[in-house]
Amino acid sequence: MTIKRWVRWVLGAALVGAGVVAWLSPNYEEAQAATDRQTVDCMVKQLTQDDKRSIAQFADTNDFNALWHAYDRVFADCTVRGDQRDRKSELVTSAWRVLSTDREFMHLREADAAHAALGH
Structure with missing residues (x-):
């Protein structure tokens, strides 16, 4: 098992454990918000430098397909609850x-904008 795969398993287990604890708490909305924050943080942390560079390149042109493509790769690894798939956007x-x-x-983003301004 590669280190990357091992890290994914550990991160996934931690997120699932946190999700179960939060789900069993008395305040479901609070628990949902907490697991959503964990999922969002995971999605941001799982992006590679190439993902970030790609997103930066298309951020100012509002190319949401590039944004979705980068997050599609990490979304499945970061979701804690099934209902999060319905709220993916x-x-x-x-x-x-x-x-x-x-x-x-x-x-x-600034470097990409400067590069674009030079006509490259």
Whole structure:
């Protein structure tokens, strides 16, 4: 088993465990919000540098297909509950908002904009 696969299993088990605990809590809406935050954080952390570069390249042109493609790859590994599949667009939008405030990602966007301004 590769290290990457092992990390996915551990991360998945941790997310499922946290999801079960949150789901059993008395306040379901609070639990849902907590597991959604975990899923969004996981989706942002699972993006590779190439994913981020690709998203940065198309962010200013509002190419949502590129955005969805990058998040499609990590969504299945990060979902905790089945109902999150029904709200995938909301979770991807939240992950995009989190990513767009990341300092490293902002630098990627600025570099891509500068590159585009030079006509490359």
